[in-house]
Amino acid sequence: MKFRLSLVVLSCLLSAITGLVLSRNGAPKSTTARHAKPLIGLSLDTLKEERWQRDRDTFVHRATELGADVQVQSANSDDMRQLADVQDLITKGVDVIVIAPHNGDAMAMAVNLAAEAGIPVIAYDRLIRNCSLDLYMTFDNIRVGEMQGRFLAEALTKMGGGKKRILRIYGAKTDNNAVLFKQGQDRALAPYLRDGQIEVVHEDWADDWKPENGKKITNAGINKAGHSIDGILASNDGTAGGSIQALIEEGLAGKVLVTGQDADLAACQRIVAGTQSMTIYKPLKQLAETAADYAVKMARHHPVIASTGLDNGKTSVPTMQVDVIAVTKNNMRETVVKDGFHSVQDIYGSN
Helix, strand or coil, rough: CCCCCCEECHHHCCCCCCCCCCEEEECCCCCHHHHHCCCEEEEEEECCCHHHHHHHHHHHHHHCCCCEEEEECCCCCHHHHHHHHHHHHHHCCEEEEECCCCCCCCCHHHHHHHHHCCEEEEEECCCCCCCCCCEEEECHHHHHHHHHHHHHHHHHHHHCCCCCEEEECCCCCHHHHHHHHHHHHHHHHHHHCCCCCEEEEEEEEEEHCCCHHHHHHHHHHHHHHHCCCCCCEEECHHHHHHHHHHHHHHHCCCCCCCCCCCCCHHHHHHHHEEEECCEEECHHHHHHHHHHHHHHHHCCCCEECEEEEEEEECCEEEEEECCEECCCCCCCCCHHHCCCCCCCCHCCCCC
């Protein structure tokens, strides 16, 4: 019998908690029969970016505290390699697989392979579409986009001086989160675009979220619109960094508002220096630790509770969402520093 999860709606006695309970079907082998302790597979898209290194380290540390072992794989943004990584984890007989997919569509095959082997799968931060996924751990990504778009629109309109011109840099088309960020941004910008307060002069998707692609998009926008650009709505700190490099080369750094996301150290330093305007702080420690908690519980066949369900094209996936915070120069110390995400010394240096 397949080692999978089914949804059970919480009873009316628990109506104060809006959620779904995940429980085991069938009679799978016990964890102790397969391994001396739970074995969790962690398949990551990449470890090139600072944030994913943090996710890995926090997840592994928490799972180890809970008595589990973790097998980590990184696909270097290669779909075929990530599929091979998951197949390797299945062969090793892991109890649960946690996947941060490079491509949310391509990894549906990996989820199906795991299902055939009776291994539950958690999608981490990025949704895996069109498959019978067991659990989705993420941030409220539409809210991320809304906060980015609202910040930029409000900051620009407060400056006065007529219509403002912006560039938009989306993330990777293969990442469902990039679509959700755009959706939130669209929602926030809609009234300003409709009223003619803001004009989008150039927009494009940044393949694989690479900073150099953010730079290329910014260069293309400058070639099209000249130096009369007021803001850049960049969907993450990496592409923001690329766009700021282009602005530096044009003598525009610090004169154009630039958004971001992830609170990378370099981005926080740019915000303090005045070349980047804001970032979105995503409490990665909370997400990674909660994902590790759930993975270990699932490996031990214990029920877990998800706060909501999200349609992935095939089913309503039990979903846990963590809220996010907009960070500027004004609240840097009260957010990322206070949480220990970055130190004062790292962000501000010796000043």
